[in-house]
Amino acid sequence: MPPAIPARLGSRGKPEQSRASILKAAINEFAEHGIAGARTDAIARAARVNKALLYYYFKDKEAIYQAVLDHVFSGLRDTVVPTLEGDLPPREKVLNYVAAYFDYIADRKTRLWVATYQDAAKYARERHASTVVAKASSERIEVTVTHSLDKKLYDLPLTVKTRLPADWKLAHFQQGQDARWLPVHHEGDSTFVLYRIAPNGPVAVLEKAAN
Numbered sequence: 001m002p003p004a005i006p007a008r009l010g011s012r013g014k015p016e017q018s019r020a021s022i023l024k025a026a027i028n029e030f031a032e033h034g035i036a037g038a039r040t041d042a043i044a045r046a047a048r049v050n051k052a053l054l055y056y057y058f059k060d061k062e063a064i065y066q067a068v069l070d071h072v073f074s075g076l077r078d079t080v081v082p083t084l085e086g087d088l089p090p091r092e093k094v095l096n097y098v099a100a101y102f103d104y105i106a107d108r109k110t111r112l113w114v115a116t117y118q119d120a121a122k123y124a125r126e127r128h129a130s131t132v133v134a135k136a137s138s139e140r141i142e143v144t145v146t147h148s149l150d151k152k153l154y155d156l157p158l159t160v161k162t163r164l165p166a167d168w169k170l171a172h173f174q175q176g177q178d179a180r181w182l183p184v185h186h187e188g189d190s191t192f193v194l195y196r197i198a199p200n201g202p203v204a205v206l207e208k209a210a211n
Contacts, residue, residue, distance in 0.1 A: 070159040139208040173202035
């Protein structure tokens with residue numbers, strides 16, 4: 001029996017690598033052209049995927065932008081928050097926080113951009129203030145995201161990661177009229193999906209696709 005042909009990077013066979021490649025290309029595209037000037041065909045070309053695969057992972061350019069914001073702010077949060085932990089005096093904590101912040105920006109100055117300060121600040125505050133609750137059964141997971149901020153001002157969809165049972169191969173997401181299929185990711189012993197969800201909206205439902 002011939003060996004199995006390994007999946008190419010630009011295929012659904014390697015969802016983690018394909019999604020990471022798209023995000024990397026999107027960061028560079030948004031950094032150079034901003035959200036208005038960024039083009040999805042340029043992102044797809046740089047990521048070595050076709051546009052059909054790009055839209056398989058991300059609904060539209062706005063979804064890519066939100067995922068990039070989440071990626072950037074998650075990295076910043078993971079870098080600076082630990083500086084506030086421990087038993088150091090308050091002054092040293094603040095100094096370490098500021099140093100870690102500017103080191104993070106300096107190390108990524110060619111890959112970070114000032115999108116609009118308003119969008120970036122809104123997203124960061126909304127994500128920090130939100131609470132995610134998931135209720136799972138064998139083939140169905142209900143997810144809610146809530147915050148107590150001004151709903152008219154803080155209305156950006158957030159990217160959420162939900163762990164799944166290991167036997168899930170494909171997941172269907174629905175929140176109100178927003179319905180789509182989600183690729184399932186595997187990292188080590190972890191099985192999960194990544195998706196956008198509207199805070200303070202209807203309950204979102206993840207369902208296991210029939211094998």
